[in-house]
Amino acid sequence: MPSALINVPAKATRGETIEIKTLMSHPMETGYRRTATGELIPRNIITSFACRYNGVEIFRADLYPAIAANPFITFFTVATESGKFDFEWIGDQGFSETASAAITVA
Protein backbone atom coordinates (compact mmCIF):
# COMPACT_ATOMS: atom_id res chain seq x y z
CA MET A 1 0.00 0.00 0.00
CA PRO A 2 1.61 3.27 -1.01
CA SER A 3 2.08 5.78 1.72
CA ALA A 4 3.90 9.06 2.03
CA LEU A 5 5.78 10.64 4.88
CA ILE A 6 5.97 14.43 4.75
CA ASN A 7 7.90 16.68 7.07
CA VAL A 8 7.05 20.37 6.78
CA PRO A 9 7.33 22.80 9.71
CA ALA A 10 3.83 23.70 10.96
CA LYS A 11 4.81 27.32 11.60
CA ALA A 12 7.34 29.67 10.04
CA THR A 13 8.11 33.36 9.95
CA ARG A 14 7.67 35.21 6.66
CA GLY A 15 10.77 34.97 4.50
CA GLU A 16 12.25 32.08 6.43
CA THR A 17 13.89 29.29 4.41
CA ILE A 18 12.32 26.00 5.45
CA GLU A 19 13.35 22.44 4.71
CA ILE A 20 10.82 19.97 3.31
CA LYS A 21 11.45 16.23 3.61
CA THR A 22 9.42 13.68 1.68
CA LEU A 23 9.44 9.91 1.59
CA MET A 24 7.19 7.74 -0.58
CA SER A 25 7.05 4.00 -0.07
CA HIS A 26 7.76 2.36 -3.43
CA PRO A 27 9.97 -0.59 -4.52
CA MET A 28 11.64 1.39 -7.38
CA GLU A 29 12.18 -1.85 -9.34
CA THR A 30 14.96 -1.05 -11.79
CA GLY A 31 13.98 -3.34 -14.67
CA TYR A 32 17.52 -4.78 -14.70
CA ARG A 33 17.04 -7.47 -12.07
CA ARG A 34 16.10 -11.07 -12.77
CA THR A 35 14.26 -13.69 -10.75
CA ALA A 36 15.98 -16.94 -9.75
CA THR A 37 14.53 -18.51 -12.91
CA GLY A 38 16.11 -15.86 -15.11
CA GLU A 39 13.07 -13.79 -16.05
CA LEU A 40 13.55 -10.05 -16.21
CA ILE A 41 11.45 -8.18 -13.66
CA PRO A 42 9.66 -5.32 -15.45
CA ARG A 43 10.61 -1.78 -14.52
CA ASN A 44 8.39 -0.17 -11.91
CA ILE A 45 9.70 3.19 -10.72
CA ILE A 46 8.43 6.63 -9.79
CA THR A 47 9.36 8.85 -12.73
CA SER A 48 8.43 12.28 -11.45
CA PHE A 49 7.87 14.15 -8.23
CA ALA A 50 6.49 17.66 -7.90
CA CYS A 51 5.70 20.04 -5.06
CA ARG A 52 3.25 22.95 -5.34
CA TYR A 53 2.98 25.75 -2.78
CA ASN A 54 -0.54 27.24 -2.92
CA GLY A 55 -0.89 25.97 -6.46
CA VAL A 56 2.47 27.23 -7.76
CA GLU A 57 5.11 24.62 -8.58
CA ILE A 58 8.25 25.25 -6.52
CA PHE A 59 10.13 21.99 -7.00
CA ARG A 60 10.20 19.11 -9.46
CA ALA A 61 12.38 16.02 -9.83
CA ASP A 62 12.73 13.45 -12.63
CA LEU A 63 13.68 10.11 -11.14
CA TYR A 64 15.57 7.26 -12.81
CA PRO A 65 16.13 3.63 -11.73
CA ALA A 66 19.29 4.78 -9.91
CA ILE A 67 17.12 6.25 -7.14
CA ALA A 68 16.96 3.93 -4.12
CA ALA A 69 13.74 2.19 -3.07
CA ASN A 70 11.32 4.36 -1.10
CA PRO A 71 12.46 7.65 -2.67
CA PHE A 72 13.51 10.16 -0.03
CA ILE A 73 13.83 13.72 -1.30
CA THR A 74 14.58 16.85 0.69
CA PHE A 75 14.65 20.42 -0.57
CA PHE A 76 14.17 23.98 0.61
CA THR A 77 11.71 26.78 0.00
CA VAL A 78 11.01 30.26 1.32
CA ALA A 79 7.89 30.53 3.49
CA THR A 80 5.97 33.36 1.80
CA GLU A 81 2.38 32.90 3.00
CA SER A 82 0.14 30.57 4.95
CA GLY A 83 -1.34 27.81 2.91
CA LYS A 84 -0.84 24.32 1.63
CA PHE A 85 1.89 22.24 0.04
CA ASP A 86 0.70 19.65 -2.47
CA PHE A 87 2.99 16.76 -3.33
CA GLU A 88 2.55 14.47 -6.29
CA TRP A 89 4.38 11.28 -7.30
CA ILE A 90 3.80 9.75 -10.72
CA GLY A 91 5.32 6.50 -11.93
CA ASP A 92 5.17 3.34 -14.03
CA GLN A 93 2.20 0.98 -14.12
CA GLY A 94 -0.24 3.81 -13.43
CA PHE A 95 1.29 4.83 -10.11
CA SER A 96 -0.05 8.18 -8.91
CA GLU A 97 -0.08 9.40 -5.32
CA THR A 98 -0.67 12.76 -3.71
CA ALA A 99 -0.15 14.19 -0.25
CA SER A 100 -0.46 17.61 1.30
CA ALA A 101 0.73 19.57 4.31
CA ALA A 102 -0.38 22.88 5.79
CA ILE A 103 1.83 25.72 6.99
CA THR A 104 1.06 28.84 9.03
CA VAL A 105 3.28 31.80 8.20
CA ALA A 106 3.33 34.60 10.73
Added chain:
Amino acid sequence: MHKPDHSSRRQFLSLAGGAAVLGAVPVVTLRPAEATPVMLAAAIRNVVGAAVVHTGKVKLDVPPLVENGNTVPMTISVVSPMTADDYVKSIHVFNEKNPQPNIVNFCLGPRAGRAQVATRIRLADSQKIVAIARLSDDTFWSASVDVVVTLAACTEEVI
Protein backbone atom coordinates in the same frame (compact mmCIF):
# COMPACT_ATOMS: atom_id res chain seq x y z
CA MET B 1 56.89 -43.89 -34.56
CA HIS B 2 54.52 -42.20 -36.86
CA LYS B 3 51.50 -42.72 -34.61
CA PRO B 4 52.60 -40.86 -31.42
CA ASP B 5 53.49 -37.90 -33.61
CA HIS B 6 49.99 -37.87 -35.00
CA SER B 7 48.32 -38.04 -31.58
CA SER B 8 50.41 -35.21 -30.18
CA ARG B 9 49.38 -33.07 -33.11
CA ARG B 10 45.76 -33.95 -32.38
CA GLN B 11 46.30 -33.07 -28.72
CA PHE B 12 47.84 -29.79 -29.67
CA LEU B 13 44.94 -28.94 -31.92
CA SER B 14 42.32 -29.81 -29.31
CA LEU B 15 44.23 -27.84 -26.67
CA ALA B 16 44.52 -24.89 -28.98
CA GLY B 17 40.83 -25.10 -29.79
CA GLY B 18 39.97 -25.27 -26.10
CA ALA B 19 42.13 -22.28 -25.37
CA ALA B 20 40.43 -20.35 -28.14
CA VAL B 21 37.02 -21.17 -26.65
CA LEU B 22 38.20 -20.16 -23.17
CA GLY B 23 39.56 -16.98 -24.60
CA ALA B 24 36.35 -16.22 -26.46
CA VAL B 25 33.98 -16.73 -23.53
CA PRO B 26 35.25 -13.89 -21.30
CA VAL B 27 35.09 -11.50 -24.26
CA VAL B 28 31.35 -12.09 -24.35
CA THR B 29 30.64 -12.24 -20.62
CA LEU B 30 32.83 -9.30 -19.67
CA ARG B 31 30.53 -6.93 -21.52
CA PRO B 32 27.84 -6.23 -18.89
CA ALA B 33 24.97 -3.81 -19.38
CA GLU B 34 26.53 -0.70 -17.93
CA ALA B 35 26.90 2.90 -18.86
CA THR B 36 30.33 3.74 -20.16
CA PRO B 37 32.23 7.02 -19.88
CA VAL B 38 31.09 7.61 -23.48
CA MET B 39 27.44 7.26 -22.42
CA LEU B 40 28.13 9.53 -19.45
CA ALA B 41 29.53 12.19 -21.78
CA ALA B 42 26.57 11.78 -24.14
CA ALA B 43 24.05 12.13 -21.30
CA ILE B 44 25.81 15.29 -20.11
CA ARG B 45 25.84 16.70 -23.66
CA ASN B 46 22.12 15.99 -23.83
CA VAL B 47 21.55 18.37 -20.93
CA VAL B 48 24.15 21.08 -21.47
CA GLY B 49 24.21 21.10 -25.27
CA ALA B 50 27.26 22.88 -26.61
CA ALA B 51 27.74 24.98 -23.47
CA VAL B 52 30.99 24.91 -21.50
CA VAL B 53 30.75 23.15 -18.13
CA HIS B 54 32.82 24.95 -15.49
CA THR B 55 34.15 23.27 -12.38
CA GLY B 56 33.11 24.76 -9.05
CA LYS B 57 30.16 26.32 -7.19
CA VAL B 58 28.63 22.84 -6.78
CA LYS B 59 29.23 20.69 -3.74
CA LEU B 60 28.45 16.99 -4.13
CA ASP B 61 28.32 15.20 -0.82
CA VAL B 62 28.49 11.39 -1.07
CA PRO B 63 30.31 9.07 1.32
CA PRO B 64 33.65 8.14 -0.34
CA LEU B 65 33.34 4.53 0.85
CA VAL B 66 29.93 2.92 0.46
CA GLU B 67 29.16 -0.44 2.08
CA ASN B 68 25.76 -0.93 0.44
CA GLY B 69 25.21 0.42 -3.05
CA ASN B 70 21.44 -0.05 -2.77
CA THR B 71 20.98 3.09 -0.75
CA VAL B 72 23.61 5.80 -0.80
CA PRO B 73 22.79 9.19 0.77
CA MET B 74 23.66 12.09 -1.51
CA THR B 75 23.44 15.84 -0.89
CA ILE B 76 24.05 18.48 -3.54
CA SER B 77 24.38 22.15 -2.74
CA VAL B 78 25.18 25.05 -5.03
CA VAL B 79 26.71 28.38 -4.02
CA SER B 80 24.05 30.84 -5.15
CA PRO B 81 22.30 33.86 -3.60
CA MET B 82 18.96 32.42 -4.84
CA THR B 83 17.49 35.84 -5.62
CA ALA B 84 14.95 36.60 -8.36
CA ASP B 85 17.69 37.30 -10.93
CA ASP B 86 20.45 34.98 -9.75
CA TYR B 87 19.34 31.49 -8.89
CA VAL B 88 19.84 27.80 -9.72
CA LYS B 89 17.48 26.55 -12.43
CA SER B 90 18.23 22.87 -12.23
CA ILE B 91 20.62 20.24 -10.91
CA HIS B 92 21.43 17.08 -12.86
CA VAL B 93 23.26 14.03 -11.49
CA PHE B 94 25.03 11.44 -13.63
CA ASN B 95 27.03 8.27 -13.05
CA GLU B 96 29.59 6.31 -14.96
CA LYS B 97 28.82 2.62 -14.46
CA ASN B 98 25.15 2.06 -13.59
CA PRO B 99 23.06 0.57 -16.43
CA GLN B 100 21.86 4.11 -17.22
CA PRO B 101 23.98 7.26 -17.01
CA ASN B 102 21.21 9.43 -15.48
CA ILE B 103 20.49 9.41 -11.77
CA VAL B 104 18.14 12.33 -11.17
CA ASN B 105 17.18 15.81 -12.39
CA PHE B 106 15.98 18.48 -9.97
CA CYS B 107 14.20 21.65 -11.09
CA LEU B 108 14.52 24.51 -8.64
CA GLY B 109 13.64 28.17 -8.83
CA PRO B 110 14.24 31.48 -7.08
CA ARG B 111 11.66 30.49 -4.45
CA ALA B 112 13.84 27.66 -3.16
CA GLY B 113 15.74 30.04 -0.87
CA ARG B 114 18.67 27.64 -0.65
CA ALA B 115 20.03 25.56 -3.52
CA GLN B 116 20.36 22.31 -1.65
CA VAL B 117 18.71 18.96 -2.32
CA ALA B 118 19.24 15.48 -0.92
CA THR B 119 18.12 11.99 -1.85
CA ARG B 120 19.28 8.37 -1.75
CA ILE B 121 20.70 6.69 -4.82
CA ARG B 122 21.84 3.28 -6.08
CA LEU B 123 25.36 2.54 -7.26
CA ALA B 124 26.17 -0.61 -9.24
CA ASP B 125 29.93 -0.30 -8.92
CA SER B 126 32.79 1.86 -7.67
CA GLN B 127 32.58 4.83 -9.96
CA LYS B 128 32.52 8.54 -10.59
CA ILE B 129 29.41 10.63 -9.92
CA VAL B 130 28.96 13.99 -11.61
CA ALA B 131 26.56 16.75 -10.55
CA ILE B 132 25.89 19.65 -12.92
CA ALA B 133 23.96 22.79 -11.97
CA ARG B 134 22.36 25.15 -14.48
CA LEU B 135 22.21 28.72 -13.17
CA SER B 136 19.74 31.41 -14.19
CA ASP B 137 22.31 32.95 -16.57
CA ASP B 138 22.47 29.55 -18.36
CA THR B 139 26.01 28.75 -17.28
CA PHE B 140 26.79 25.23 -16.13
CA TRP B 141 28.86 24.32 -13.07
CA SER B 142 29.87 20.86 -12.01
CA ALA B 143 31.43 18.74 -9.29
CA SER B 144 32.44 15.11 -9.39
CA VAL B 145 33.22 12.54 -6.72
CA ASP B 146 34.79 9.10 -6.92
CA VAL B 147 32.98 6.54 -4.79
CA VAL B 148 34.15 3.08 -3.75
CA VAL B 149 31.27 0.61 -3.43
CA THR B 150 31.79 -2.71 -1.63
CA LEU B 151 28.30 -4.22 -2.10
CA ALA B 152 26.87 -3.32 -5.49
CA ALA B 153 23.22 -2.64 -6.22
CA CYS B 154 21.23 -4.40 -8.97
CA THR B 155 23.14 -7.65 -8.78
CA GLU B 156 21.17 -9.64 -6.25
CA GLU B 157 18.46 -12.05 -7.34
CA VAL B 158 14.89 -11.82 -6.23
CA ILE B 159 13.73 -15.02 -4.60
